[in-house]
Amino acid sequence: MSRKEIDEVTGVETTGHEWDGIKELNKPLPKWWVWVFYATVIWSIGYWILYPAFPTLAGYTKGVLGYSQRSVVAQQVEAARAAQAKFREALAATPLDNVKDDPELLRFAMAGGAAAFADNCAPCHGRGAQGAVGYPNLNDDEWLWGGSIEDIHHTISYGIRSGHENGRENQMPRFGIDGLLDKKQISDVAEYVLSLSGRAKDEAAVARGREIFAEQCASCHGEDGKGNVELGAPNLTDAIWLYGDSKEAIMASISTGRGGQMPAWEGRLDPVTIKALAVYVHSLGGGQ
Numbered sequence: 001m002s003r004k005e006i007d008e009v010t011g012v013e014t015t016g017h018e019w020d021g022i023k024e025l026n027k028p029l030p031k032w033w034v035w036v037f038y039a040t041v042i043w044s045i046g047y048w049i050l051y052p053a054f055p056t057l058a059g060y061t062k063g064v065l066g067y068s069q070r071s072v073v074a075q076q077v078e079a080a081r082a083a084q085a086k087f088r089e090a091l092a093a094t095p096l097d098n099v100k101d102d103p104e105l106l107r108f109a110m111a112g113g114a115a116a117f118a119d120n121c122a123p124c125h126g127r128g129a130q131g132a133v134g135y136p137n138l139n140d141d142e143w144l145w146g147g148s149i150e151d152i153h154h155t156i157s158y159g160i161r162s163g164h165e166n167g168r169e170n171q172m173p174r175f176g177i178d179g180l181l182d183k184k185q186i187s188d189v190a191e192y193v194l195s196l197s198g199r200a201k202d203e204a205a206v207a208r209g210r211e212i213f214a215e216q217c218a219s220c221h222g223e224d225g226k227g228n229v230e231l232g233a234p235n236l237t238d239a240i241w242l243y244g245d246s247k248e249a250i251m252a253s254i255s256t257g258r259g260g261q262m263p264a265w266e267g268r269l270d271p272v273t274i275k276a277l278a279v280y281v282h283s284l285g286g287g288q
C-alpha cells in the first residue's frame, strides 16, 4: 500500500486495513515502551542461560550458574550444624549436674531446650509450661516424680505410664470404678482430703475419712498426705491440684485413679536434645 490515507475526522494516518467500512488508525506504541519490551526479552534470554528455567522430561534445565535455593538452604543448615557441633558434643560429654557450671554451654542447652519444648511439649504442657487440668505445671516446685535434674531427665526419657520398660509406672487404684469403696466412703475420704488443706465442712465425715485414708491411701500418699515422688503420688495438703481442687474433682480422682500418661521421648528425640530439655525444664523455676 503506497498511498498514504489520512482519516478525515481525527487527521491521523490509517493502516489501510478496513473491515465493513471501519478503518484502523495507525497509532504505534511509544518508542520507550517498545525498547523496554525488547530489553526484557534480551534479559530473559540471559536469565534462561544462567538460571534454572525450563521443565524437561528428565527434570529441568539447571542453568550455567547451577544455582538452586534448595542447595543454598542445605548449605546454610550444614553451616549451622557445624557451628552447633562443638556445643552438642560438649553437652553430650558433660554430666547433667555440671552443665550449669559452663555459662556458654548452659545458654546453648537453654536455647535448644526451649525450642524443643515449643515443638514437642507445649501441646500438652502449654507454651509457658504452665500446664492444664491433667497436665502438670512445670514451673512450680511441686513434682509428681521428682524435681532433681536427674529425675526430670528420667521422666522425659522414658515417660509416665508410657509402656516403656523404664517408664514411671505406679497407678492409683480405681476405687469407685472397681468397687473398692462405695460412694459414701469416697465422699468421706474426699472430705478428709479437703481437711488436709483446711477446707473441710463436715467434721464427722472427716473422722470417717481419716480411717479410710490410713488404710487405703497412706501407702502411696503418705500418712500425712504429703505424697511420695517415688510413686508419683501427689501431695494432697497443698494448693496445687493436677485434676482440680473441688470436692467433685477429688471424688472423681479417687473413683477413677486418673492415670495420666506422658509419652517416652527416648528414640523420638536424640539424647542431646533430651538433655537440653532436662536442663531447660529444671531451670523453669521449681527445679530441686
Ligand code: HEC
Pocket: 116, 117, 120, 121, 122, 123, 124, 125, 134, 135, 136, 138, 142, 143, 144, 145, 146, 152, 155, 156, 160, 232, 259, 260, 261, 262, 263, 265, 277, 281
Ligand atoms: C501427650 C501429652 C504430653 C506431652 C506431649 C508431653 N507431656 Fe510431659 N506430662 C504429661 C502428663 C499427662 C504428665 C503427668 C503424668 C502423671 O499424671 O503423672 C506429664 C509429666 C511430665 C513431667 C513430670 C512432672 C512432675 O511433676 O514430675 C515432666 C518433667 C514432663 N512431663 C516433661 C515433658 C517434656 C519435657 C515434654 C516434651 C519433650 C513433655 N513432657 C511432653 C503429658 C505430656
Ligand code: HEC
Pocket: 144, 170, 171, 172, 173, 175, 189, 190, 193, 212, 213, 216, 217, 218, 219, 220, 221, 231, 232, 233, 234, 236, 240, 241, 242, 243, 244, 250, 253, 254, 257, 258, 259, 260, 261
Ligand atoms: C498405689 C498408689 C496410690 C494409692 C493407694 C492411692 N493413690 Fe491417689 N494417686 C496416686 C497417683 C500415682 C496419683 C496421680 C495420678 C496421675 O497423675 O494421673 C494419685 C492422685 C490422687 C489425687 C489427685 C491429686 C491432684 O493433684 O489432682 C487424689 C485426690 C488422690 N490421689 C487421692 C487418693 C485417695 C483419697 C486415696 C485412697 C482412697 C488414694 N489416692 C490412693 C497413687 C495412689
